[in-house]
Amino acid sequence: MDPLPTPQTQSGRDGLAALLARPRTALIGLDFDGTLAPIVADPEQARAHPDAVPALAALAPKIASVAVITGRPPEVAVRYGGFAGVPGLEHLTVLGHYGAERWDAATGTVTAPPPHPGVAAARAELPRLLERAGAAEGTWIEEKGRALAVHTRRAADPQGAYQSLRAPLADLAARHGLIVEPGRLVLELRPPGMDKGVALLDHARAVGAGCVVYAGDDLGDLPAFDAVDTLRADGVPGLLVCSGSTEVTELAKRADLVVDGPEGVVGLLRALAAQLG
Structure with a gap:
């Protein structure tokens, strides 16, 4: 154990003491x-740790709520996590796009407001921006629906590419009413708030x-x-x-x-x- x-x-x-005393x-x-999932070079290959779902299923019925909070679309996190249809996880909530979209295991449905128009505008400009910055080779654009993420993990110089893109991506985001969220060799463009x-x-x-x-x-x-x-x-x-x-x-x-x-x-x-x- x-x-x-x-x-x-x-x-x-x-x-921790409060949780143990009042788990409900x-x-x-x-x-x-x-x-819950190890970091991998290709985000589309990310999957939850093989013991994550059994651990959550054992714990979830004993507490008030388990919420997975992610920048991914909720249906993607559900699929990569293997959360749907698992006994014990009937009341799991996935808050995707940083809470802009919500998936509830009890209904299996996603609720969401309309997307921010700046994301589509930035999406159209992003490939050309990467070319002009000399960072097209080895970088990878992750489509998140309500956000866009530029990964540099597969570039020849991941940290160098990451640093060189921070300023031009910040400018692109600002022009379209978005913000840039830095992460582990990833820069994400998404709406504020x-x-x-x-x-x-x-x-x-x-x-x-x-x-x-x-x-x-x-x-x-x-x-x-x-x-x-x-x-x-x-x-x-x-x-x-x-x-x-x-x-x-x-x-x-x-x-x-x-x-x-x-x-x-x-x-x-x-x-x-x-x-x-």
Whole structure:
């Protein structure tokens, strides 16, 4: 059985204690890529850790809510995660596009507002921009429907390509009313007002969460960490978990608990399920 790790901060220990004492009020929020699924060179090949769904299915019936919060379209995260039709996950929620779209396991349906027009305009210009920047070779555009992501992981010089594209992509985004979200060798163009913090806060308040755990691995998860701090200030205990990597260290500095990537996140979920009996 996986041991239940001890958070290194008092706030984290308080958050974990609240979850164990009052699990029926607990919300567990989870990023997908890098947290439930290992990071891979081709994002279309990302799949949840093989033990993630069994761990979630064992834990979910014992708490108030499990929400996967991702920049991906929710139906993609559901497919890559293998979340649909799993006993125990009937009340799983996937908040895709940073909460702009929502998939509920109970109905299997997605609800969403109209897309931001700036995404289509930026999409039309993006291939030419990459050519002008000399970054077309080895970069890869991920189509997210409500957002676009430029990956440099497969470029000859991934970090060099990443840095060279930051300014031109920021200019492109600004011209079309979008923002650029940096990540692990990826730059995402998306509408403002969409972030994991807003999504987590809205969901926590909707389910009346009495304690909140959030696990993430990348810069896009920092707003969710901020949301947990906001909830703590309002008297809701919380636990910040970093799915550790050598590519991004900012989350590890903020986290109450650092685990070893998706394997460590799955181990934490299994340990929580076992502890709750």
